[in-house]
Amino acid sequence: MSDIANRLRTELGVDVVPLDVPERNHHDWSGLPPVSPLALVRACSTEQVAIALRLCHETETPVVPQGGLTGISGGAHPVAGAVVLSLERMNRVLAFDAQMATLTVEAGCVLQTAQEAAQDGGLMLAVDLGARGSCTIGGVIATNAGGNQVLRYGMAREHVLGLEVVLADGTVLNSMNNMIKNNAGLDLKQLFIGTEGLMGIITKAVMRLQPRPSHSATAFCGCTDTAAAVAFLKRARADLGPALISFEVMWPSFYDLMRAGINAKHPLSEPHGVYVVIEAGGFDDNLRGQFENCLGVALEEGALNDAVIAASVREERELWAVREAVAEYGHILGPLTAFDVGLPLESIAEAVSRLEAEIAERWPGARALSYGHMGDSNLHLVVNVPQAGTDQPASALKTLVYGIVRDLGGTISAEHGIGAVKRDYLGYSRTEAEIDTMRRLKFTLDPRGILNPGKGFAP
Amino acid sequence: MSDIANRLRTELGVDVVPLDVPERNHHDWSGLPPVSPLALVRACSTEQVAIALRLCHETETPVVPQGGLTGISGGAHPVAGAVVLSLERMNRVLAFDAQMATLTVEAGCVLQTAQEAAQDGGLMLAVDLGARGSCTIGGVIATNAGGNQVLRYGMAREHVLGLEVVLADGTVLNSMNNMIKNNAGLDLKQLFIGTEGLMGIITKAVMRLQPRPSHSATAFCGCTDTAAAVAFLKRARADLGPALISFEVMWPSFYDLMRAGINAKHPLSEPHGVYVVIEAGGFDDNLRGQFENCLGVALEEGALNDAVIAASVREERELWAVREAVAEYGHILGPLTAFDVGLPLESIAEAVSRLEAEIAERWPGARALSYGHMGDSNLHLVVNVPQAGTDQPASALKTLVYGIVRDLGGTISAEHGIGAVKRDYLGYSRTEAEIDTMRRLKFTLDPRGILNPGKGFAP
Numbered sequence: 001m002s003d004i005a006n007r008l009r010t011e012l013g014v015d016v017v018p019l020d021v022p023e024r025n026h027h028d029w030s031g032l033p034p035v036s037p038l039a040l041v042r043a044c045s046t047e048q049v050a051i052a053l054r055l056c057h058e059t060e061t062p063v064v065p066q067g068g069l070t071g072i073s074g075g076a077h078p079v080a081g082a083v084v085l086s087l088e089r090m091n092r093v094l095a096f097d098a099q100m101a102t103l104t105v106e107a108g109c110v111l112q113t114a115q116e117a118a119q120d121g122g123l124m125l126a127v128d129l130g131a132r133g134s135c136t137i138g139g140v141i142a143t144n145a146g147g148n149q150v151l152r153y154g155m156a157r158e159h160v161l162g163l164e165v166v167l168a169d170g171t172v173l174n175s176m177n178n179m180i181k182n183n184a185g186l187d188l189k190q191l192f193i194g195t196e197g198l199m200g201i202i203t204k205a206v207m208r209l210q211p212r213p214s215h216s217a218t219a220f221c222g223c224t225d226t227a228a229a230v231a232f233l234k235r236a237r238a239d240l241g242p243a244l245i246s247f248e249v250m251w252p253s254f255y256d257l258m259r260a261g262i263n264a265k266h267p268l269s270e271p272h273g274v275y276v277v278i279e280a281g282g283f284d285d286n287l288r289g290q291f292e293n294c295l296g297v298a299l300e301e302g303a304l305n306d307a308v309i310a311a312s313v314r315e316e317r318e319l320w321a322v323r324e325a326v327a328e329y330g331h332i333l334g335p336l337t338a339f340d341v342g343l344p345l346e347s348i349a350e351a352v353s354r355l356e357a358e359i360a361e362r363w364p365g366a367r368a369l370s371y372g373h374m375g376d377s378n379l380h381l382v383v384n385v386p387q388a389g390t391d392q393p394a395s396a397l398k399t400l401v402y403g404i405v406r407d408l409g410g411t412i413s414a415e416h417g418i419g420a421v422k423r424d425y426l427g428y429s430r431t432e433a434e435i436d437t438m439r440r441l442k443f444t445l446d447p448r449g450i451l452n453p454g455k456g457f458a459p
Numbered sequence: 460m461s462d463i464a465n466r467l468r469t470e471l472g473v474d475v476v477p478l479d480v481p482e483r484n485h486h487d488w489s490g491l492p493p494v495s496p497l498a499l500v501r502a503c504s505t506e507q508v509a510i511a512l513r514l515c516h517e518t519e520t521p522v523v524p525q526g527g528l529t530g531i532s533g534g535a536h537p538v539a540g541a542v543v544l545s546l547e548r549m550n551r552v553l554a555f556d557a558q559m560a561t562l563t564v565e566a567g568c569v570l571q572t573a574q575e576a577a578q579d580g581g582l583m584l585a586v587d588l589g590a591r592g593s594c595t596i597g598g599v600i601a602t603n604a605g606g607n608q609v610l611r612y613g614m615a616r617e618h619v620l621g622l623e624v625v626l627a628d629g630t631v632l633n634s635m636n637n638m639i640k641n642n643a644g645l646d647l648k649q650l651f652i653g654t655e656g657l658m659g660i661i662t663k664a665v666m667r668l669q670p671r672p673s674h675s676a677t678a679f680c681g682c683t684d685t686a687a688a689v690a691f692l693k694r695a696r697a698d699l700g701p702a703l704i705s706f707e708v709m710w711p712s713f714y715d716l717m718r719a720g721i722n723a724k725h726p727l728s729e730p731h732g733v734y735v736v737i738e739a740g741g742f743d744d745n746l747r748g749q750f751e752n753c754l755g756v757a758l759e760e761g762a763l764n765d766a767v768i769a770a771s772v773r774e775e776r777e778l779w780a781v782r783e784a785v786a787e788y789g790h791i792l793g794p795l796t797a798f799d800v801g802l803p804l805e806s807i808a809e810a811v812s813r814l815e816a817e818i819a820e821r822w823p824g825a826r827a828l829s830y831g832h833m834g835d836s837n838l839h840l841v842v843n844v845p846q847a848g849t850d851q852p853a854s855a856l857k858t859l860v861y862g863i864v865r866d867l868g869g870t871i872s873a874e875h876g877i878g879a880v881k882r883d884y885l886g887y888s889r890t891e892a893e894i895d896t897m898r899r900l901k902f903t904l905d906p907r908g909i910l911n912p913g914k915g916f917a918p
Contacts, residue, residue, distance in 0.1 A: 099689060099804045100836070101696070122697075144642050155640060158617060173892050179801045180835045181614060181873040183603050183653050184888040185916040186897040190649035194642050211700050230558060237560070238581075241670050241742035242701035283700035286745040342638045345558040376639045377559070414640040429643040433632050437904070438645040444903045445896070457644040 004061045004083060005039035011051050016042050025066060025084050030074035030421055037064065037084040044089045046164060046172060046203045053201065053450075054170030056083055062453045063168075065197040067108060067139030070131035072338060073419030075143060075196040079454055087138050090203060093117040101209040102161060102178045107138025107202045114207065123209035126153035130326065138202045144194030146415030151375035152245045152281075153210065155415070156193065162206035163189040165199075168446035178206045191441070196417050197452045199445050213281030216245075217291040220319040221298075221307040222272030226251075226349035229274045232303035233345075233374060236278060239294040243287060246279040247375035248323050251352055254369035254382075255322055261332035262325045267308045267318070276374075277323050279316075323371065329382060333367060337394045339381040341405045342414035348379060354404050359383060362400065363393070378414035402428045418456040426457060463520045463542060464498035470510050475501050484525060484543050489533035489880055496523065496543040503548045505623060505631060505662045512660065512909075513629030515542055521912050522627075524656040526567060526598030529590040531797060532878030534602060534655040538913055544660060546597050552576045553663070560668040561620060561637045566597025566661045573666065582668035585612035589785065597661045603653030605874030610834035611704045611740075612669065614874070615652065621665035622648040624658075627905035637665045650900070655876050656911045658904050672740030675704075676750040679778040680766040681731030685710075685808035688733045691762035692804075692833060695737060698753040702746060705738040706834035707782050710811055713828035713841075714781055720791035721784045726767045726777070735833075736782050738775075782830070788841060792826060796853045798840040800864045801873035807838060813863050818842060821859065822852065837873035861887045877915040885916060 009017040017039055026034035038061070041052045056063045062082035069076055078084050090106035093114060097104075098121055105114050111125075112132040118125040127140055129147040139145075141163070145156045153159070162177035165188075175189050191199045223229040229249055236244050250258075255275050259266060280291045291309070298304040310316040329336055343351050352370045359368040363385045372379040383397055402412050406428040413422055413429070426435060438457040443449070452458060468476040476498055485493035497520070500511045515522045521541035528535055537543050549565035552573060556563075557580055564573050570584075571591040577584040586599055588606040598604075600622070604615045612618070621636035624647075634648050650658050682688040688708055695703050709717075714734050718725060739750045750768070757763040769775040788795055802810050811829045818827040822844045831838040842856055861871050865887040872881055872888070885894060897916040902908075911917060 099693065144646075146640055150639060154617070155642075157646075158613070167896075171892055171896075173896060174890055175893060177870070178803060179837075179870060179873070181605055181609060181801050181832075181837050182870045182888075183614075183872040183874055183876050184870050185877055185885055185894070186654050186658070186900065187603075187616075187649065187652070188893060188896055190646065191900075193646070195645050199645070211697050213700060234558065238670050239742060241672060243742065282743075283698060283702065284741075284743060284745055284749045286743055290743045342640050344556075344637060373640075378638075378640050411636070411638060411641045411643050413642040414638070415642055417642050418644055426644055429641075431633055433630055434634060434647060435644070437626075437630075437632060437647055440903050441645065441650075441900060444899050 002038045004059055007055055008039055008041060008052060008083065011055065012041065012048055016044065016048060021084065024069065025086065026078060028069045028074060028076040029072050030077055030419065032074050032077050032420060035078040035080055037078040037082050039083045041083060041085045042089050043085060043087060046166060049085065049166045049201055049203055050170040050172055052083070052085055053166055053168060056450050057169045057448060060448050061450060063450050064452055065201050067136035068110065068131065068134040070135040071139060071143060071417065071419060073417045073421045075417050075419035075452070075455055076139065077420055085201065087136060094204070096121045097178065098123070100178050103207045103209055104204065105137050105207065106204055107136060109137045111135050111137060111140055118209050122212070124212045125159070125207055126210045127156050127159050130324065137205055141193055141202055141205055142196050143417040146373065146376065146378065148246045148248060148373065150373060151247055152242060159208050160189060160193060160205055161208050163192055163202055164204035165192050165202050167200045168448065168451050173200065176204065176206055194417065196419060196456045198442055198456050198458050199451070214283055215285065215287040216279065216281045217288050218277070218279045218310040218316040218319055219295060219307045220267040221276040221278060222268050222305045223274045223276060223303065224305060225273040226352060228303050229276055229374060230345055231301065232276060232298050235298045235301065235303055236294055239297065240280055240290065243280045243282040243290065245281045246277065248277040249372055249374040250275045250323060251370040253356055254371040257367065257369060258325050258332065259322045262321065262328055264321045268306050272305055277320055333382065333384040335390050335392050336382050336384045337392050337397045339401050340414050340416040341379050341401070341410050341412055342377055343379055343405065343408055343410035345377050347408040347410065348374065348377065351379060351404060351408055355381060355401060358400060376414065398425060420455050423454065423456060461497045463518055466514055467498055467500060467511060467542065470514065471500065471507055475503065475507060480543065483528065484545065485537060487528040487533060487535040488531050489536055489878065491533050491536050491879060494537040494539055496537040496541050498542045500542060500544045501548050502544060502546060505625065508544065508625045508660055508662055509629040509631055511542070511544055512625050512627060515909050516628045516907060519907050520909060522909050523911055524660050526595035527569065527590065527593040529594040530598060530602055530876065530878060532876045532880045534876050534878035534911070534914055535598065536879055546595060549662060555580045556637065559637050562666045562668055563663065564596050564666065565663055566595060568596045570594050570596060570599055577668050581671070583671045584618070584666055585669045586615050586618050589783065596664055600652055600661055600664055601655050602876040605832065605835065605837065607705045607707060607832065609832060610706055611701060618667050619648060619652060619664055620667050622651055622661055623663035624651050624661050626659045627907065627910050632659065635663065635665055653876065655878060655915045657901055657915050657917050658910070673742055674744065674746040675738065675740045676747050677736070677738045677769040677775040677778055678754060678766045679726040680735040680737060681727050681764045682733045682735060682762065683764055684732040685811060687762050688735055688833060689804055690760065691735060691757045694757045694760065694762055695753055698756065699739055699749065702739045702741040702749065704740045705736065707736040708831055708833040709734045709782060710829040712815055713830040716826065716828060717784050717791065718781045721780065721787055723780045727765050731764055736779055792841065792843040794849050794851045795841050795843045796851050796856045798860050799873050799875040800838050800860070800869050800871055801836050802838055802864065802867055802869035804836050806867040806869065807833065807836065810838060810863060810867055814840060814860060817859055835873065857884060879914050882913065882915060
């Protein structure tokens with residue numbers, strides 16, 4: 001038993017610092033090999049987080065923050081010799097304010113719990129991800145998570161009004177603003193959003209809520225090719241404005257395999273070059289008419305070949321089924337390497353064809369599935385090389401994929417962060433001056449480098 | 460002639476560093492007494508900005524950045540012994556991208572020029588302020604400016620996708636991202652938005668554009684009191700969703716005096732406790748019906764007493780006339796002290812009545828005019844003490860106003876920044892730990908403290 005574990009246990013008690021670290025805290029969802037941490041702190045309060053960090057700062061002990069452990073970039077994956085600091089017990093909804101349209105929560109609050117609290121109050125927390133039932137608000141903010149509604153509501157960053165953060169040395173930074181406008185100096189919360197715990201540990205947040213749309217409409221569409229899908233997106237933005245909630249694209253590489261894999265019905269009678277799931281939400285009885293008009297114009301313009309509009313909630317779910325089947329990758333594909341990149345729209349067609357072609361050339365028989373949030377210029381790609389078994393060529397794949405992304409002016413991380421998995425490739429998307437500046441700012445807040453070392457932009 | 464002026468002139472030429480500093484660069488719009496700077500640099504390129512900063516960094520010469528000089532908090536006001544760095548010549552629109560819906564501009568580009576470039580491309584730059592014809596994008600970003608559409612489109616921060624910035628030592632930081640999603644490490648641009656040049660000098664920006672609403676509706680409304688106006692806001696948010704563009708409130712203290720001052724017609728037949736200008740914008744033919752329904756429900760609920768809906772663009776302008784008459788303060792009020800504070804909605808009624816009552820008690824005969832962007836919980840207050848003439852009791856007024864704002868959990872700056880004018884009051888809205896953290900971060904990027912000393916959170 002390490003000295004730091006004993007000291008933490010003495011200060012915080014055996015309930016907070018258990019004698020054994022459960023296996024579930026040895027890894028996150030990134031697929032990296034499990035690591036047994038020095039100790040686990042299951043903090044119940046900001047004060048306990050501050051005590052733990054102060055002690056780790058004094059002893060220069062690395063700290064890895066953990067929430068719902070659903071991240072796939074390894075941001076919450078333990079590193080050797082580190083204390084793991086779990087926020088899962090700080091899971092309360094603290095306040096709902098209908099007038100200000102805000103929800104105040106502890107960092108370990110599960111996203112779905114927060115969504116439900118907002119809904120109970122007649123409003124909506126418009127951050128939404130597949131992992132909603134287990135990911136925590138702290139993790140959502142620390143990774144600046146995206147999802148299927150970013151086009152309309154923005155990334156997690158745009159939903160955060162205030163934060164409470166504990167800095168590396170245990171200082172509590174209370175910036176629990178609840179106003180849309182607050183220009184009193186540097187907006188410190190921005191430093192902690194999307195930085196994966198490298199700058200401080202988020203303990204509480206004030207989230208901005210939205211009115212709930214009263215009407216919705218969903219369609220599954222077929223387009224000739226990527227260029228047509230981009231033209232359709234442009235049409236939908238112009239005609240639907242903020243009623244455009246989601247614009248999700250699937251290339252046949254993804255759609256055909258996943259549809260067969262989950263045994264879903266094809267909503268259209270013929271195959272197409274690109275499939276789009278488009279969803280609109282609005283506050284007016286005429287939403288569906290507006291939606292149908294928009295699709296009609298896109299058909300006339302040739303941006304669309306065919307479309308089916310859902311007539312019921314059940315049909316809406318059916319139209320989304322293949323796009324939402326990503327949890328089935330394991331069964332359908334086996335071992336895989338997953339990518340989350342951003343690309344300017346004018347390069348997406350080229351990116352998809354180059355990526356799929358170069359992977360097929362290098363690894364004949366490889367399955368490279370392309371899909372993504374085209375409205376946010378966010379492309380997902382998952383690759384399985386059947387002949388490689390459990391020893392997928394992740395490193396060579398990353399070099400190939402991120403190289404193409406770099407050439408096309410994209411980013412190696414659109415919405416999943418950098419973590420441990422992408423850290424060696426940060427220079428593909430950021431300049432030396434940028435990375436140096438990030439590191440100098442981190443050094444200012446965490447001079448001993450205890451927070452999540454080896455992740456993201458940490459040295 | 461100072462040594463630094465000569466050195467700058469030798470490096471950059473007399474066209475960039477003129478022999479005399481024009482009077483217009485001796486002050487901004489804050490009303491602070493003019494200060495003659497050591498030298499003026501009228502940079503034409505990022506490279507010239509970098510050269511000037513490198514030299515000032517080497518010689519520890521203070522630098523005050525200037526754009527359109529329209530700020531009222533003194534962020535661009537010269538300080539003694541400083542070089543003034545004007546970005547006004549870097550005024551080009553560099554690129555319009557219809558697919559990505561972005562506009563790339565130099566920092567000195569006038570807001571209206573950028574708005575027009577977006578409009579020419581069929582899109583909209585949705586940052587808008589009264590000073591649009593002279594304020595520059597760099598200043599808009601550096602102050603995280605607000606305006607009348609924040610409720611719908613957010614502060615300047617939410618319109619910025621990428622920045623190019625020159626750091627104090629002349630390092631050029633190129634973060635010209637043009638994607639909605641980019642999670643490759645710390646989002647450095649956030650450090651420069653709203654920090655009034657304290658962290659670096661913005662030289663270029665990628666702005667996010669919006670689709671242009673095809674329909675609009677505007678009404679002028681009367682409510683019994685502030686609580687009723689808050690109830691009306693809640694109704695409008697729920698029923699209009701993102702079609703709610705502006706929700707501007709004027710209390711009689713403002714409305715009656717300003718209406719008489721500009722000799723405008725009262726749109727309603729009787730006086731009311733609070734006046735609201737509400738504007739909606741949408742993408743559907745039915746917008747006006749939706750708007751009328753919303754007002755009808757608010758009338759039934761008692762949130763509204765009376766309302767008139769504009770039937771033409773001319774009538775829209777008339778309904779906005781008094782709210783937009785703020786440039787007439789000088790003629791109508793004479794010398795004044797202006798406030799821009801944020802308050803949680805539940806405290807706005809109390810704030811307005813306490814502020815107006817305490818000012819009247821302390822300065823009998825004083826005119827305290829209340830109005831603001833209620834949808835953003837942003838209250839404006841302008842005060843004129845007639846008997847004080849040109850020697851308005853600004854300091855005593857600030858202590859009184861900011862004291863009440865602090866008591867009610869508000870912020871001393873909603874949208875106008877801190878600058879020189881509010882710097883002594885930053886501690887009213889930020890904790891010691893917050894201000895200390897801001898200063899440490901500034902020290903990291905500007906170790907010699909040359910950027911805008913004495914402003915905002917600078918020591």
